[in-house]
Amino acid sequence: MCDMKLREKISEYGDRLGMEIYTTQELFSILTGVDADNFGKNDEMQVSNIMLNPEVISGIGKKKAMQIKAVYELSVRMAEHDKRNFGIHGPKDVEIFASPRMKYLQVEHFAVMHLNTKNQVIGFETISEGGLSSTVVHPREVFLSAIKHHSASIILVHNHPSGGLLPSKEDIAITGRLVKSGGILDIPVLDHVIIGNGYCSMKEKGYIPHR
Template sequence: METSTIMLRDLPREERPRERMLKYGAQALSHAELLAILLRTGTHSESAIMIAQRILGQSGGLRGLADYGIEELIEIKGIGPAKALQLKAAMELGRRIVASRLSESVTIRSPKDAAELLTEQLRYLQKEHFVCLFLNTKNVVIAQETLSIGSLNASIVHPREVFRAAIKYSSASIVCAHNHPSGDPTPSPEDLAITKRLVEAGQIVGIDVLDHIVVGDGRFISLKEQGLM
């Protein structure tokens, strides 16, 4: 018995992702619809939307997909080298758009400023990334560096690495940040302990640690605002 597969061409025009995006804008589309537009075509047995839904399910959503490399993408059924490259290029462009803010004069006046700069870079990562923003005497960001990439549950960073980088950039102060892959930005005891060590080391070398931002999925917590440092 043959089974029929609904392809994009079989849908009414107003229900196809491209037409919906033209009419309503990209923000109105689901993750799967946006991925389907990037994929452009499906296979003989699956539409582009069906493949996109399967990719999201297999990777655990956008958070997991953002960490996939080219080879991992190619291993997904229905994704060849060309489609893998298209997806990876789109994800890299998104990251670069966020990172391009550093080419401007970004001034950190509040925890929100730091969080806005880093949240989109960190929120979808499946491992903890410990990142520092290096500031001049006017709190303008002069550099950003990822100093540690940890396991799913823990990121270990030593004050030595942090302040070696701070001295390299001639920083007056720093803002630290890391993500929680769980999506919950609640600081852990380890987060509080490393923050205390960083603040103490900063006092010795004369480089202030202004804040430590913990990034979750669309949320953040400032240890400074919470009175935890």
């Protein structure tokens, strides 16, 4: 159960001062009933790892793990909703939008960011999930998603679970194939951004021609 110090804090302040008075560990403790100290250091990596893998924490069973994962998914969806029509002016904007969902994933995910004629985000869809080193992507799924969202253009996004940013041969080959397909369908691929410890723009690296 929650430790005595936290119970006293909850009892003393209640909801009078708002939830921002609690540390991140204390918020996890309130949610699960597990001692706050079990959640370790309060930094971005630790919090994200807890949200994605709560089972590694002492005292967290399957039900509590599902509660934490549900909170994580809700927070990501709310953030994405707030970023609807978020303008994309370069790869840094892509990272800002996509990193909360993709940066700490344990396996490689390939997603498509859908843009309108003003380069505003109108959709973001995961197309494929793969192993740690590769994921299978077919133009059919990518552009079916683009057509469904009425995209004027798209940006490809995938994560490297290792944190590395160097494009693989497969990354380069897939990018070239999808750029050609987009040219035929008149749905241009503006960039392919790799999310890891930072980001890598394959357009900046010269793998996608400047329009």
